[in-house]
Amino acid sequence: MNEPSTERSPLDIAAEINKIKQETCKIMLTNALEIGKRLKEAKDLLPHGEWGKWLVESVSYSQRTANRLMQLFEEYGDKLLAAGSEVGRSNSSVLTNLTYYQALLLLGIPEDEREKFILEHDVKNMTTGELDRALKEQKQTPPEKEQAKITPLSNHSGDLKIEYQIVKKTDKLTSMPKTAASPTFTTKYEERCTACCQTIADKFQELLEALGQLARLDPAVKEKCRKDASGLAEYMVERLKEWPPVPTTNMTTVETYATHERW
Template sequence: MQERQGRRAGPTKQKGDVRMSDLVEKKSPEVLAAEIRALSASMLANIVEIGRRMCQAKEILPHGQFGEWVKTKTGYSQSAANNFMKLFREYGAPQESLFGAEVNSQTFGNLPYSKALALLAVPAEEREDFVRDNHVEEMSTRELKQAIKERDELRKQLDEERTAAEGAGQKIAELEERLEASGKEAARQRREAEQAKEELEALKAAPVEVSIQSADPEEVQRAVEEALRKAGEAHKAELDAVVQEAQKANEEREELQKRLKKALQKAKTATESANDGAAQLEVERLKKELAMADPVVAEFRGLFGQASELVAKLLELADRAPEDKKQNLRDALAALGKQMGK
């Protein structure tokens, strides 16, 4: 009975015996975490080198045999092999290193396989900055995927806003050209009106005797007014159409500015975490372009008002002209009406 109990107790430790557990150094959780990260980093480098060799094998093997070769010779699935080859193409050094497996940038050197694979969704030229700016090493894989998703959604929204702004800018540019042409036409009519006014004043002052015409002065006055009205209506209708389009464009611009303001705010928020300064500069550039149309509209309205006042003054002078000047005035106003109708 005592012998059986002794076997259950197990062998006793003799003096000088050393157990393996006594030789293992006790490590803190921080040290263990650092070792895990180091092993994960070397894992990525090794996977990259596996991908390199799979790419080499795929080039050598006959077409259509790579998948079976991967499965039977390496034990990996076709999808895993595809991921390994992608990682090699994106992270692998151009040449094999004599000092062991390594990646093409120290920025990616400490990333585990899952994060490196998720980062393939970020363009290669932006990937390194994205990793640094977002402290990807401190993220979980789920947090990294969410950050990439939010980045893509913001980029999509900014692209849509930029496209809308470019369309509005093109429309405003077309309106600017039309407004400029209308302004030049209004200026030309103003010069002609000034010239006609000077001619009327000269006719009033000239001591020229003109025989009284048999035509009814009121009828002449109505004919002059009708000619001026018809000549002015055609141009005024065109100007009114341009003004309406300009007003509509301004309304669209105001709506676009509201949308851009929202996009800018969102971009500013994203910039604090993702350093997305390029999108913010693009929004500022679009805002400046949209503001360029306002001075043209103001100048056009001023010129149109001046032209309208001059036409009214001509009508008033024609009405007040003496009877012996009617024929000369009629000829002058008819000539002006003819010019305006062109």
Template sequence: MSELVRSAQVIAAEIRSIDAQTREIVLRSAIEIGKRLNEAKALVPHGEWGAWLETNVNYSQSTANNFMRVAEEYKDSQTLGNLSYSQAVALLGVPAEEREQFAAEVDAENLSTRELQQAIKEKKQLEKELKKIQQAAEKDRKAREELAERVSQLQIELADAKIAGDAEQAQKLQEALAEAQVKVKQLEKELRAKPIDVPAVVEKIPEEVEKELAELRKKVAQPGNETAIKFKVQFEALGAGFRDLLATLAEIQGADPDMHEKYRGAVLGLIGKMSDTLR
């Protein structure tokens, strides 16, 4: 009977199987070693850990730290799969809550350790750039808010000055308002021109920024805005004056009831005329 000759494909499949088993054995062994190192460190006197490692297991502190971290970080993890020990150590550079998803996204078990380290490095660099963009966006948002508040305050002060007949102050406020409006336009221009260099980020102003800019432009550009603020100031002054008038009438009523009725009638007459005018 002739000897059965196995195909190269069968041999390759056996090699892959042995390799996977070896990976798992090595990683599981590393986890078990790490557990025992953590146990031992809790018993060794403070300051003697390095000497204990050298004497008893001949590990450097960095090697021991890797074993202990792997044991701690992967004790309840589903990330392991067919990872090698060196891949598992590399993935310690990814936060625990992100590790499993990241490993799946980059197909970690099919990358070399060097390729995996490079993928982690690129991830951290991207996160760093995104953080810078977020900080810049927050700074721009605060600048827009402060500018919008400044414009609104100037418009109110300008309305007050015109109501009071203070032409000189009104002129100063008008100039300050015009300057603030120029800054609004400049800020908008800068936002639109600002480049975004991070890969996978759409190079356009986010929708919420566009909306905010539109509101800001509407607030500072509408010709009727100043009149609306003027009305608000005058309406509030009218209400405050009426409340003061009622308080004074109450004081008069306590001192001179007859005079109170006279003044009360005068107020009612004025309110009637005002009401007729608005009809």
């Protein structure tokens, strides 16, 4: 009687390699989330202005890398790091099979659309390239969105009434009349402007510190980054001089800035 052949085919070996690669990328994601969690903890403990220096000297991370790891933790950490519990498994079943690179790419779509996208596209069995193409196609053909229409109440109390309507992206939108806002709204946006200015000031200090480090490590790279930052600052100054522009359509701020994505 002939014994069954135990010879492995190249297809069998490829399947094993791909499985190992998949598991490795899952481990990478879990470790990235753990690192992101600790980076956030360290950032909260460090004095103002010490964050960039600590990253370079203590863990050899750029701020871009650190921000990406912290964003991964913010977006996935609560669900994936809790996957060992029954609650975690039930809430994150569609996320637990993501690899590190898949999770990074999926940051490009809103959280409330992410799990639906994963289910509809069988992300678990997609390559990174296939996922990237699917996400680009999704962005090119966005679904109809709810758009808010704001009108004053008839009692002229100064309050605003918000109504929602479904609008297609391709529809021609007309400009909306100005409405009188209450002092509450004015205060809200004044506080938001102040907070944004403080954030810009903090980030500018971090930029100066990073440029200082680059000047020591690689003057040529420092000069390139300095020119990029200078160009961005000039662009921001020019935009602030003319902002807001005279509205001709109900274009959102995001759409207005879309032509300047390089920044």
